[in-house]
Structures are given as structure tokens and as C-alpha cells.
Amino acid sequence: MAAGVAAWLPFARAAAIGWMPVASAPMPLAPREKRRTQDGFIIINVSGTKFQTWRSTLERYPDTLLGSTEKDFFFNEEINEYFFDRDPDIFRHILNFYRTGKLHYPRHECISAYDEELSFFGIIPEIIGDCCYEEYKDRRRENAERIQDDADDENNKEGVMPDMTLRQSMWRAFENPHTSTLALVFYYVTGFFIAVSVIANVVETVPCRASPGMIKDLPCGERYALAFFCLDTACVMIFTVEYLLRLIAAPSRYRFVRSVMSIIDVVAIMPYYIGLVMTDNEDVSGAFVTLRVFRVFRIFKFSRHSQGLRILGYTLKSCASELGFLLFSLTMAIIIFATVMFYAEKGSTASKFTSIPAAFWYTIVTMTTLGYGDMVPKTIVGKIVGSVCSLSGVLVIALPVPVIVSNFSRIYHQNQRADKRRAQKASKEAGQAFLSKTNLSFEKEHHHLLHCLEKTTNHEFVDEETYEKNCMEVSSVNPPGSRCSSISSQHGLTSTCCSRRNKKTFRLPNSNMSGSHAGSLQELSTIQIRERPLISNSRSSLNAKMEDTVQRNSEHPYVTSAIISIRTPPVTSPEGNNTSDSPDYSQRNIVKVSAL
């Protein structure tokens, strides 16, 4: 809850008077107010720059240096101020956090200096507001990368770690060719053979001069079939050996097999082996020829050698939605123009636009400004539509292209940030928990307000799980459940099955009411912190939960209601009895409701 809204709590509580005349149950007693000390100024001197604020502003976050008694260590009696020998510029932001509840990160500040100040003043960075959080995380990541790079350079200069197994050193050699000369040699050899294989595939199909005695030109592949076959075999041997070595050296074989690069490797060498198996079978030669197409995938093996190709592939993948949208809008435009074109050209004789799908080709060619000229409109309306089509094609295609290009880097970084943000969510939760360690008295008053609402409607807050459980219980144990609910609907009187629950909750506080009230305050603060993320959680904990840790939390409001029963003059005589009569108390409490 924002610090500012805390100032409106008195208003919300005062407005609760509106519920009083219609309340179904008597209200719990208000939490005891400690005498509010007069709010005074506090002067903080940071390296000569004086900051002044209210004491209560600093007390909003009791878990930080300034909000707790830790600041007394810095109190200087001579000048009667709190003196800190730190950076006043950054301190300004920290003080603003107390004032507004939001921590901002100034862009011109150094990230490590800022982090140091935050840790000095006991503020965790996860509570930085959303406006500055991305920037902060980016700078932090860059800083961490810089530190990491420096560390890596040092590591690399040191040389190979002495106790790596052969398998680990092999994997390292594969992934990082610059580590040893052998790795480098291997890297270049495989690169060379990939290039040779791809060129061989290409040259195979070039028509060579016919050998003497033949009339027509043959493709070189058929002329020098043996030579090409030997070359192919050699390349595939090398690729197979490389793949097997990688498979052996991989730290996680399962993960390696599933990776993209290994799939490319497999697809690159498969056709050869399949070709070996199916030899000279005329029926399947067509399929065999198709398989040869896959040999071109060997070119993708270059992506191990080229960082840029990998980045391109990754950004295309991450840019897929934008490209998809472009395709979708193009498709829409194509269909529209093809339809209009078809109906426009329907009238003319011997028109090439025989159907709408036939018109698709014309539209695509026109919109991409290719203009082959194999299909042209003849009618005037057709020509007008054709010109509109080509103009809009220019716009539809040319405009998004620079946008997509500039989107590359933006989407690339954004994707990285989005993934990181998801990973950082866990630490953000911790930050929220930290933020919510607000005033204890505020929490007490807020709970009292919610408790008044419960009493007004004679229903209690529970959390989701308990609610689901109750729903299932009611539905499963139908007959007694329905009896329970029907009776409870009459004047709030609960029958035995429901009062059993009430009995449980009421008994506990009465039993250890006397001793631990003062001590429970401290425990309240720790327990509240643990449960903070969902206020409904802590709210329901006041009612239904049985766990030990939470019992003492539930103690507090019920202690006060028990106090009511003792102090005030009894309206109905049984109420003044001793507190061990807790079940009766709960029943009579609710009986009193019906008398209303």
C-alpha cells in the first residue's frame, strides 16, 4: 500500500461509522493507540548538505537504517544533527524514497556507487519503481558483464585448468577454437570441408561439355560421377566423425542431441547414408533425388563458425511475430486486390484472370513491384485497380522494412530483458515484502477496520484455498452442510457443525490471553513480514488457519473481543462468566446477534 494512502486510513475508519447501524455483530474494540508523539523535524547532514524531514516520514520503513534506531549511531550532539559522510546527490534519491514510497534511479549516476549507497542505507534495490527498474537492471547487467569479461580474460591468460578430463577438454576445444592449436586446426579443417561439400553440390548440376560420343550435354555430376561420389564420401566421413566426437564430448548428451546444431548435422549427413542403403532402385529414385536437396543444409553448419549468422537466426526467431504480421497484412491486401481485379476483368474478352486464385499471382507480382508482365489488365477499371494495387504495394512492403530492421536490435534486447524480468520476479517479490514492512500501528488499525466490516456482515474473510476447501466440503457433505447453511442464514445463528469451527478459533486466545499480549507485538511484526505478499492471506490468517506460527497473529483481535466480554457490563447475563466458557461465549455472542 502506498505510503500516501496510509494518510487516508483515518478517513476510512471514520467512514466505517456508516456500517454501525446495520451491523450484525458487535464491533471489536479499537486497537490501543500509543500516545502519538508530536511529529517533529529531523535534520540529516550529509557531507554538509542539510536535509530536513518529519520524523514520521522516516519511520515509514522501520527496516532501513534511517527508519530504525541504527541512525542513532550517527547522531552528533554538538550540532544536534544526524551526520553521514556520504554522497549528498545520491542521498537525495534515498530520502525521496521515504517521502513518496518510490525509489528512482538517476541515469547519470554510476551504478556501483548507487548500489553502495543503497546497501549502506539498508534499502534493497528490488523496490526500485517500474519507471526506472529496466534502466537499473540494464546498467547492472552491463556492469556485471564487464566484470565478468575482465575475470574471463584473466582466466584465459592463466591457461588450461590442470585437472580437466579429456572429455571436458575436448568439449572446450569444440566450443572455443581459440583455446589450443589443435582446436583451431580442427575448426579450419571442418570449415574447409563444409565449403568443399557445398561447392561440389553446386558444381554437380552444371552442364559439362559432353564426352566424345555423346550428343547432349550432361551435368557434371553424371559425367564425373565417381569423382563426385568420392568427394561426397570424404566429406560425409569427416562430418560423421565430427558429430560422433561432439556427441562423446558433450556434457549433457540429451541436451546436445536436441540442440539445433546437432539436428542440422544429422540432416546434412543423412541423405548420404540413405542413398547408400537404397541403391539404384528406380521406384524410389525420385524420393532419393528429393533427399539430395537436404544436402544444401550443410551450409548451415557454417553458423558454428560465424557468430553473425547465429545472431541473425536468433533475431529472426524473435522477430517472428512482426514478420508474421507483415505476412498477414500482405495476405489480406492480396486477397482484396485479387478479388477486385477478377471482377473488374471479368467482362473483358480472353482475360488471363480466369479465377481469383489466378489473380493472386498478378497481385503479388504487382505489389512487390516486380511486374513480370505475364498478366496485365485490359479494362480501364482493371488498370485503375492495378495502379492502386502497385502504389499500395510499395507502401505496404517498403514502409515496414526499415521498421523491422530497427526492430531487430530493439526486439533482441527487449526479449533478453523480458526473460530476465521473469527471472527477476522472484527477487521482486522479496522487494515487495520488504516494502510492506510498514508501520505496525497502521497494520493494526487496518486490520481493525477490516474486522469491523466482517462484523457488520457477519461473514469472515478467508483466503482462496480455504474458500475452495469449504466449497468442496459443502458440496461433498451435502445433507449436514445444507442444514448448516440454512440455519446459519437465519439470524446468523450457527448450528453445531459451523460453531465447531468457531469454537476452535475462540478457544486458543482465551487460553493464553494474559501473558503474551505484550510479547505478541514483536512476533506480530515478524509474522506479518513473512505473510505479507497477499493481504488476503494475512487477513484470513486471523480467522481460519490453524498453524502455530499464525496463531499468535490471530491472537490479537480475538484478545480484544474477549476483553469486551469481560469489561463491559453484560447485556445478557451469561456473558459475564469466566472466559473458559469459550464455546458458550461464541454461541451467545451469536445469539445476541439474533436479538438485534
Added chain:
Amino acid sequence: MLSVEWEIEGLQTVGIVVIVCASLKLLHLLGLIDFSEDSVEDELELATVRYRPEGLQQLEAQTRFTKKELQIFYRGFKNECPSGIVNEETFKEIYSQFFPQGDSTTYAHFLFNAFDTDHNGSVSFEDFVSGLSILLRGSVQEKLNWAFNLYDINKDGYITKEEMLDIMKAIYDMMGKCTYPALKDEAPRQHVEIFFQKMDKNKDGVVTIDEFIDCCQNDENIMRSMQLFENVI
């Protein structure tokens, strides 16, 4: 021959173009489509309204708060509403932060109307503080009066069953879905029945201010709960 063909075609083309333009113009006239984008700028009204409250002296005279208490109130007020007045949306937002489990917008709406005594659609600091003065420092009579005013939605001096039902539903809405025992749909209605049985002495179906105050003054619980928030500030 050719010229006749072209003439027919040309006339066809002209006809189509004319029809298309005429239909577009017709739609524009009918207001179904808008060509110009100026309408967006017209909607930008002056959102910044500065409102300053009366002086501290006058407020101290009008309400039952001391200067210090008024200062504390104003600091909190101005923090959330720097423009000096609260409109209904902001009011609902602030109020719903205190009841995260349920939907407090309806009740906040009624509360807003109760605070907005001059019915100008916004609550100024004076309205705010005079309302709080009654609630925190007023006599029991005044508080009951205020509560009656809250329930009487149309401010006609009578609380009808429908008005009470609206209020009750709004209160039950604030509880949300996850309650124990589970909220039934008839719960507000039954609550209203109980209320009317108690308050409506002459059984005429409405509760007047005298019936209300009489009945509340005779009820110990209500009297005691009225004193509950004396020391809020």
C-alpha cells in the same frame, strides 16, 4: 468499333467512381465514419484544476479540529490529490486500496455522495474535513444523522427497502468472494429484512429519521460502536 467499346467502358468506370464517392460522402454525413482526426484534440480538456481551500482559521472555526490536526489532514489529502479536490474516480481508487479482497466501488460511490454535501461532483478539502468533523468529533445525534444521510440515497428523508438493499449489497460486495461462511445471494436481502423489522416501528415500509434515531439510541451495541473511532486522529 473500338471507340464504342471504350465509350461503354468509360461510362461504366465513371459510374462506378461516382457511386463509390457518393456512398463515402453519405456515410460521412451520417457520422458513421470520420475523416478528420481533429476530434482527438478537442477531447483534451483542461485536466489541471487548482483548488485552494479556505484559510486555516476559518476551517478551525467551522470544524471541531485543532490547527495541528487540520494540518495533518491536509498534508495527507494534498499528497493523494495534488489538485485540491477529489473526484469520484480517485475517491473510489483510494477507498478500494483498503479493501483489496472485494469490490468497494459501489460503497465508495455512496460514501462519495455523503461527503459531497453540495453535490457538485467533487469533494473539496472543506467537504472532507467537515464530514470527518461530524464523524470523529460530533455528537451521537449528528453521527446518526450522517449515517441516515448515507443510507438515504435520494435524500428524500425516507429510507426505502430498495435503498437499503442497494447499500447492503454494496457493503457485502466489499467482502469479496472468499468469505466464511460462503456469501449467499439472499444475505443482503435478509439483512435488510432484519434491519427493517428493527427500525420500522409503524411498519409503513420506510424508515424516517426519527424512527432511525429513536431505535439506534435504544440499542446499546450501536451506541457503543459509535464511540469506537473517537481517537482516530
